Amino acid sequence: MAWGGGAMGGAGAPFAGSTAAGSNLPFAGVPSEMQERVDKLLAHEPVHDHEVVVYEPIASDTLPFSLRRLVLPHRRALAGAMVLVVIETVALQTGPLLTAIAIDDGIRLRNRAVIAAVAGLYVLSVLVGAVTSRSRIAWTGRVGERLLYDLRLKVFGQFQRLSIDFFSREKAGRLMTRMTSDLDNLTQLLQEGLVQLFVQGLTVVFVSGVLIALNPPLAAITLLVVVPSMLAATVWYRSASDQTFDVVRDRIADVMAHLQESLSGVRIVTAHNRQSRNVAEHRTIVDAYRRSNDATAMVGGAYGGVTETVGMAGQVVILVVGGRWVLNGSLEIGELVAFILYLAAFFAPIQQLVQLYNTYQQGQASVRKLRGLLAEEPSVAQHPNAEPLPLLRGEVRLEGVSFAYTPGRDVLHGIDLTIPVGETFAFVGETGAGKSTIAKLVNRLYDPTAGRVLLDGIDIRGATLASVHAQVGTVPQEAFLFGGSIRDNVTFARPDASEDEVIEACRLVGLSDLLERLPTGLDTPVHERGVSVSSGERQLLALARVFLARPRILVLDEATSNLDLRSEGRIEEALDTLLEGRTAILIAHRLATAMRADRIAVIHAGEVVEIGSHEALVAKGGRYADMVATWHRHGQGSASEE
Numbered sequence: 001m002a003w004g005g006g007a008m009g010g011a012g013a014p015f016a017g018s019t020a021a022g023s024n025l026p027f028a029g030v031p032s033e034m035q036e037r038v039d040k041l042l043a044h045e046p047v048h049d050h051e052v053v054v055y056e057p058i059a060s061d062t063l064p065f066s067l068r069r070l071v072l073p074h075r076r077a078l079a080g081a082m083v084l085v086v087i088e089t090v091a092l093q094t095g096p097l098l099t100a101i102a103i104d105d106g107i108r109l110r111n112r113a114v115i116a117a118v119a120g121l122y123v124l125s126v127l128v129g130a131v132t133s134r135s136r137i138a139w140t141g142r143v144g145e146r147l148l149y150d151l152r153l154k155v156f157g158q159f160q161r162l163s164i165d166f167f168s169r170e171k172a173g174r175l176m177t178r179m180t181s182d183l184d185n186l187t188q189l190l191q192e193g194l195v196q197l198f199v200q201g202l203t204v205v206f207v208s209g210v211l212i213a214l215n216p217p218l219a220a221i222t223l224l225v226v227v228p229s230m231l232a233a234t235v236w237y238r239s240a241s242d243q244t245f246d247v248v249r250d251r252i253a254d255v256m257a258h259l260q261e262s263l264s265g266v267r268i269v270t271a272h273n274r275q276s277r278n279v280a281e282h283r284t285i286v287d288a289y290r291r292s293n294d295a296t297a298m299v300g301g302a303y304g305g306v307t308e309t310v311g312m313a314g315q316v317v318i319l320v321v322g323g324r325w326v327l328n329g330s331l332e333i334g335e336l337v338a339f340i341l342y343l344a345a346f347f348a349p350i351q352q353l354v355q356l357y358n359t360y361q362q363g364q365a366s367v368r369k370l371r372g373l374l375a376e377e378p379s380v381a382q383h384p385n386a387e388p389l390p391l392l393r394g395e396v397r398l399e400g401v402s403f404a405y406t407p408g409r410d411v412l413h414g415i416d417l418t419i420p421v422g423e424t425f426a427f428v429g430e431t432g433a434g435k436s437t438i439a440k441l442v443n444r445l446y447d448p449t450a451g452r453v454l455l456d457g458i459d460i461r462g463a464t465l466a467s468v469h470a471q472v473g474t475v476p477q478e479a480f481l482f483g484g485s486i487r488d489n490v491t492f493a494r495p496d497a498s499e500d501e502v503i504e505a506c507r508l509v510g511l512s513d514l515l516e517r518l519p520t521g522l523d524t525p526v527h528e529r530g531v532s533v534s535s536g537e538r539q540l541l542a543l544a545r546v547f548l549a550r551p552r553i554l555v556l557d558e559a560t561s562n563l564d565l566r567s568e569g570r571i572e573e574a575l576d577t578l579l580e581g582r583t584a585i586l587i588a589h590r591l592a593t594a595m596r597a598d599r600i601a602v603i604h605a606g607e608v609v610e611i612g613s614h615e616a617l618v619a620k621g622g623r624y625a626d627m628v629a630t631w632h633r634h635g636q637g638s639a640s641e642e
């Protein structure tokens, strides 16, 4: 686990820094006028009780995922299905035995009563078979659906549990495959396959028993011909199919990944005339998938062919040997007929088993893929003894924070920084300097590789993830909207917000105009990813969302970068209201936005190179002063800035 990496250095208790956690002492360095505003805000604002839906991070399984462990909790239901199956099998397998009795004791001895009785029993067995078969199919279908239901929730839970880095590593399309194609692949096995494996296996055992009882020497000959060659074929098939089915799983994931990217990036595809190139690429990928399926068909075909031949050979041997025994009088003809009928009943389930084994192997390939996914541990994990953060006042402190997305390539180097309660603090700096990365560390989307992040003096690695995310509100650089209404999107962090609060939040960020223009107002649907609204509107909605959440610490990463100057000016006022008494971290390329902060830090190549108020930094004549000078040259505040 990421936790416990030894970077904490606290003697004894891992969170030795959390001195002020329990006490109500103000933090050192809180300016008195700030203190007043913060107290006012704290008095007015609710404790974060909208955290009512307690998210229980899905406990990780200590044991690897397997078919057996999936099935185990449902063993009772499966056992029920098995009972039905046994009744069904016995009922359906009495036919040949009754036929033998009818021929030998009825027809040959010309005993009508026996024939009539046997016919009656035959009808009865068929009826029993039909009725049990019907209930068994319904039952196994239900059990299979339950298993799939469990599995779907398990996989989705795992997606919710994993940390951001996993999702930036894995292609969305490949992950979708685990949830769609891999699960579908298991459907057949779980719904019918497992029980059928049992039914057919049982049939084979039952029929073998009958064959042995009927005529031990004939049975011995049959089994000697059949069993060793079947076993050899199965062992070969198992090793050959494992690989081919794994390849199929990977190829279908490639197909889905390419499809997903092409759909999400459709605008760029069109804009850069990549359509035909895309089709060509897709053709290559689909072709690889086709070829992988061809390979499994070849392997499966070879296995099926061998087993069928073995079955035929068995029947030929019995006809030759049994026929001679009938001729020399050591075997009754009825017995031979029954034997041959049972032989057919012996090979039918074996053929079925071959098919099922195919399904089973295919399902196992999916199980292996899902096992890999379910074994993935979140890199940003909640400590087992984590406690919720108390209601924060809002001091943010970074202590020697370094961070690397890929090990060894630090993008932040030993950042030390304290943002006192209630301060509005801005980060400016070149593209790729590491500003967004700092934001991601403050609300613990990632853990620093060295150093620590403290909120009100509490190391956030010791707090529950939910409590950190509830009190640190973030508007990320790429605002995201979900498919749903505007209302759904705004109330995302606080589904219990009242209508008035929602309208107020929208008004504050300047969305009133948009809402008035829309005939259905708040209930207007927005498209997934927010492609049906403009980028600026998307940002406004993201701002309204965070307004409504009333976090104690606010992180706005280029939250107003897509707004025209007038809109930005309009929400400046709203921001002032929202930021009052709240700690805020603004990340901005536009200096007009950064200027409004109490203090500004210039980030350069992952380090804080300057820090101070706008005036102080301009007076200092360093990087910030250069930035301001450039900005002025390009016409500050005029429309030409856009």
Ligand SMILES: Nc1ncnc2c1ncn2[C@@H]1O[C@H](COP(=O)(O)OP(=O)(O)OP(=O)(O)O)[C@@H](O)[C@H]1O
Binding pocket: 168, 405, 406, 411, 429, 430, 431, 432, 433, 434, 435, 436, 437, 438, 477
């Ligand atoms: N998920 C990631 N995996 C690997 N490297 C990343 C990842 N995200 C960002 N980086 C790298 O980390 C560095 C800092 O990125 P960051 O997003 O913090 O920059 P930024 O200062 O916010 O830039 P911008 O002004 O363009 O938003 C960049 O060099 C970037 O390439």
Ligand SMILES: [Mg+2]
Binding pocket: 435, 436, 437, 477, 557
């Ligand atoms: Mg950024």
